[in-house]
Amino acid sequence: xxxxxxxxxxxxxxxxxxxxxxxxxxxxxxxxxxxxxxxxxxxxxxxxxxxxxxxxxxxxxxxxxxxxxxxxxxxxxxxxxxxxxxxxxxxxxxxxxxxxxxxxxxxxxxxxxxxxxxxxxxxxxxxxxxxx
Amino acid sequence: xxxxxxxxxxxxxxxxxxxxxxxxxxxxxxxxxxxxxxxxxxxxxxxxxxxxxxxxxxxxxxxxxxxxxxxxxxxxxxxxxxxxxxxxxxxxxxxxxxxxxxxxxxxxxxxxxxxxxxxxxxxxxxxxxxxxxxxxxxxxxxxxxxxxxxxxxxxxxxxxxxxxxxxxxxxxxx
Numbered sequence: 001x002x003x004x005x006x007x008x009x010x011x012x013x014x015x016x017x018x019x020x021x022x023x024x025x026x027x028x029x030x031x032x033x034x035x036x037x038x039x040x041x042x043x044x045x046x047x048x049x050x051x052x053x054x055x056x057x058x059x060x061x062x063x064x065x066x067x068x069x070x071x072x073x074x075x076x077x078x079x080x081x082x083x084x085x086x087x088x089x090x091x092x093x094x095x096x097x098x099x100x101x102x103x104x105x106x107x108x109x110x111x112x113x114x115x116x117x118x119x120x121x122x123x124x125x126x127x128x129x130x131x132x
Numbered sequence: 133x134x135x136x137x138x139x140x141x142x143x144x145x146x147x148x149x150x151x152x153x154x155x156x157x158x159x160x161x162x163x164x165x166x167x168x169x170x171x172x173x174x175x176x177x178x179x180x181x182x183x184x185x186x187x188x189x190x191x192x193x194x195x196x197x198x199x200x201x202x203x204x205x206x207x208x209x210x211x212x213x214x215x216x217x218x219x220x221x222x223x224x225x226x227x228x229x230x231x232x233x234x235x236x237x238x239x240x241x242x243x244x245x246x247x248x249x250x251x252x253x254x255x256x257x258x259x260x261x262x263x264x265x266x267x268x269x270x271x272x273x274x275x276x277x278x279x280x281x282x283x284x285x286x287x288x289x290x291x292x293x294x295x296x297x298x299x300x301x302x303x304x305x306x
Binding site: 001004005008009011012015016019020022023026027028077078079107110111131 | 161162163164165200202227229230233234236237240263265266267269270271272273274275276279283
């Protein structure tokens with residue numbers, strides 16, 4: 001029985017190490033240097049505003065902070081900084097059944113704004129989205 | 133042919149199990165990927181046998197009603213039944229460390245299991261696989277937190293709560 005217990009814990013340890021290595025090898029990385037990115041904000045009525053940003057920041061939140069005219073609010077949560085208000089419009093999943101969805105190109109951002117790396121030429125969209 | 137019918141007591145017990153899972157889920161929502169849903173489903177599966185087969189669908193349906201029937205919900209249709217299935221296979225085990233390890237591996241695999249529906253959201257198979265892979269990779273830190281939380285919670289809570297359930301069963305309370 002003792003052998004089985006040791007084996008079980010060893011399996012967990014090996015899997016954790018393997019996954020940490022996979023994350024290290026394949027996760028998106030922030031890059032240093034100046035980047036030119038665009039951020040498009042799409043409101044509930046589908047009107048949009050486009051912001052072009054030149055920044056040496058590494059994450060989306062840095063580009064959002066550098067975007068002239070773009071305002072946003074949010075709070076630190078268990079999964080990082082969560083944006084709830086963009087350009088004065090609040091999207092609340094609990095009370096309004098809506099949220100701000102973040103896209104890079106056509107794909108949904110896999111990371112929160114404070115962990116989403118930016119690269120030169122990236123095109124982000126922040127879209128007011130009704131929950132289904 | 134003998135047919136077993138669900139009694140009012142069985143229905144109440146299933147409702148109580150779902151309520152316990154939901155209460156702890158909401159209470160622990162502020163903690164990143166630290167949850168007791170896995171713990172309770174393992175414990176209920178082990179101690180209440182086939183009654184848990186009714187707990188999972190009710191729980192999954194309730195999650196959809198509360199949080200919306202989005203892509204993540206599709207994964208709930210097979211992730212939690214899978215946990216119950218594995219628990220039923222290992223039900224004779226009574227080692228807290230073995231259960232903690234099993235729960236930890238489930239936590240580690242959670243992201244990979246939930247990534248499966250993303251494979252079907254791409255424009256073709258290749259882009260779907262890329263989407264699912266990138267989604268899984270991005271969530272690995274949360275899977276590791278899930279793994280650690282599941283391991284520690286099971287290690288701490290398995291023996292005391294298992295003993296309480298065994299005692300109640302011996303006295304015919306449940």
